Amino acid sequence: MRFFIGLYIPIFKTQINTQQIFNKIKLLKDNFKIGINLIIISFLSFFLLPFLPSTLAFLGAFLVNLKYVGMFYVYFSNHRLKNIFVLLVISYLILNIISGGVFIDLFVWGLFMATYFTINKPINLFLKISILITGIFTALLIQTIKADYRSIIWNEDNNEEIQEEQVFIDLTSAKLQNASSVFEDDNLKNFFSRINQGWILSNVLEHVPQKENFANGSIFFRELQGILLPRIIAPNKITASGKDVKEKFMKYTGRILYGNTTMNIGLIADGYINFGKQGCLIYMLLIGLFINYFIYKIFQLSHNYPTLILWLPILFFYLIRSGNDFYMIMNYLVKSTMILFVVIFLFKNIFYKPELAKS
Secondary structure: HHHHHHHHHHOOOOOHHHHHHHHHHOOOOOHHHHHHHHHHHHHHHHHHHHHHHHHHHHHHHHHHHHHHHHHHHHOOOOOHHHHHHHHHHHHHHHHHHHHHOOHHHHHHHHHHHHHHHHHOOOOOHHHHHHHHHHHHHHHHHHHHHHHHHHHHHHHHOOOOOOOHHHHHHHHHHHOOOHHHHHHOOOHHEEEEEEOOHHHHHHHHHHHHOOOOOEEEEOOHHHHHHHHHOOOOOOOOOOOOOOOHHHEEEEEEOOOOOOOOOOOOOHHHHHHHHHHHHHHHHHHHHHHHHHHHHHHHHHHHHOOOOOOHHHHHHHHOOOOOOOOOOOHHHHHHHHHHHHHHHHHHOOOOHOOOOOHHHHO
């Protein structure tokens, strides 16, 4: 609640609104060309990613996600072939998710797409409810088949060639033949537990400070240092995934993670282990205020840089994913913002459109 108070409190005033921004974007003639170039860069980066050193891994991941920004550029163009390229990116997203068995990206990018594709378009209540019901049913359906699907495609002992798409279709078809099983109690409990990450937070609350002392801000400031300092200056700074995340989870939940499994304790639990119950409330309020201010600045800059708003999804990608902690969210936000402003500096003529500021 404190986070949303900070996020929505109207202390930062701006005269521009989203309708004005997107009206400006539609006036730009190069959207299609820019979008296609970003999509090409993204697909080329995908093949180069395995060859990049670990120090450039984040840059590689950022470049790979440019296809979605490119898709938005294409969507807001007037080119007659724009829908083909939008469908191409969406198809790639779905196939890539099915191939990897990690479905969270479907809902994250699906939410962003639904938001951008419906901007300035009147949608009646019936359609809104239909989209919501379809989304919830899809999420529940995936929850029912996810474990079986992953056990098949991730089985290293299986020497047979696996067609992930066919396995997914078969499991989905079988489940749809008994659609009522999607709404079984166990599946609903797992689904809502997965969304709110409540079981992780409850484990933290039971474990700290009864069995593990509060960090008293030490983890927060260590992670803040990791966000602000490059690895060349702080070679031993923590990582946003892998061993550091796993050790933090096990230390403050008391739960053991086996093999390569890693989990985050989440943003609220981060505030609790660092600052206690009362301090966590202030912490969440300040995080909300920071995001509020960040969005305000993006809107403010959009007076002269209208297409900047098309990059918001790539900046907030980890913020809206459930369960991510302070370090993962802010590390990604800060780094991706720095990369974006380097791009703007190098290609200012593409972004800077002062002639539209008064339109």
